[in-house]
Amino acid sequence: MQMNIPPRNTIRLTRRGRLALVVAGTVVAGTAVAVPLLTLGSGHDEAKPATLVIPEGWRASQVYDAVDTALKLPPGSTRKSIGKAGLKLPNDAEGNPEGYLFPATYPLRKGETPESLLRFMVDTANKKFNAAPVAAGAQYHSMNVYQAVTIASIVQAEAATKADMGKVARVIFNRLDRGMPLQMDSTINYALHRSTIRTSQDDTRIESPYNSYQRMGLPPTPIGNPGEEAMRAVLDPPSGEWLYFVTVKPGDTRFTTDYAAHMRNVAEFNALHQPTGQAQPPSRSPRQSTASPQPVGH
Template structure:
């Protein structure tokens, strides 16, 4: 009798189990929801399967299920729900990732943003499969673990080590490159320019920080915007911003540490995305007049 589901079992519903829940607490929660009859029999069923570790997430209950079925499911992660495919493009910010995750049913995207907002640059852009109602902490861990895995590859680790700058600086530079160019050739040239500017104590003057900083693109910036009081403002401060502005992919990370040696110190992109380079400020002004009309 105690193995059978209650008559009032909540058919066609979800039950959410949180990370770190003790078996006793889960048993009480399931009994309160009329999913099991006896907390004692549920905990016995967990011991029968040899594992009292609860896998957090949202479980779909298609129909009435006995206590052993429930115990098996929550110790094996059998959610009985289809994951949602989320593809994060390279160069997406934490805010952008949060917006993508908001498409996942019952996912607490606000909670995700609160725990992820200080992780900019270290959430690896990739394709992820997110369960409805999945714990934001677990989702964030998957992003971070993927970043650690990808950046520890020999090709990346050796290139960063050979370049000689800390990974933190490399990630900041790569995050800028993601927004400054859409191909490796231009990213490596721009990396060469920006690293040179740092060495020469010339402000980077990278417009890509402003959408992150004040939500405005380079075409809409005013002279007042360029004087915005922020450590991220690359017009009034020298050197790199204090942190990344996007989450870069491997290509941009490698481009940041394999810059093209060049005498160029200036560049701009026209409205079609073609980048033009110059050695002197006078040449840069001519390029701007020719390609941007200003």
């Protein structure tokens, strides 16, 4: 198991650290995590422009393709424009906007460019993520906002429903707290530029900083662009000791603390999804968002 993760990507949460934060900031942090994130109002222009919908969980590559299509530009145009867009990203992002292309419904006004759309998305994310409740909630869990966005992106990709998001977030915190690798299939999918419900043993051995089976801590960047529900789940997850979960079938996600019970659940999942010559269930991909994107206005 490889352990050489850059310090900024490794988050180790201890109960002692959390208790210290609670004692030192019960009023500020303890109440802030329950406050809703800042919500932007939509514009009230009489002439309604065309819009671009960015669903929760889309990867940056999907956003770039959607902008190219919406603006009728050659493929790859938006990706090439990142360097000159002047995006106000956190230092930890190192110029990579993954996680900060906020999912919403964006108006397409006359003269819109890839740079202006990307700036609008990142500015919207900053308004959401830089709000005081988010910073306080991140501090409460001994992490910075960029790490919170990274965890939220995993929650967005892994949770089968909005109701599961809080428990998925708790599993991530519990595994980090115990020094366990995350072992999240969504990070493997991101590394392999795919979306699938099946991960092979060979997949878990790939050389990638996003291989959360082989590497400790968080991946170096978010693995998609999370919405507000996923972020709320990270800031205020339910209490629980869960360490494992698997969605056996739609509407049946099983969380457990017991590895043997988890393996029985995995065996049931495998039995249900064995190739039988019939069409396989569709993979749950970032395109299948768990919440309706909210409209925003310039």
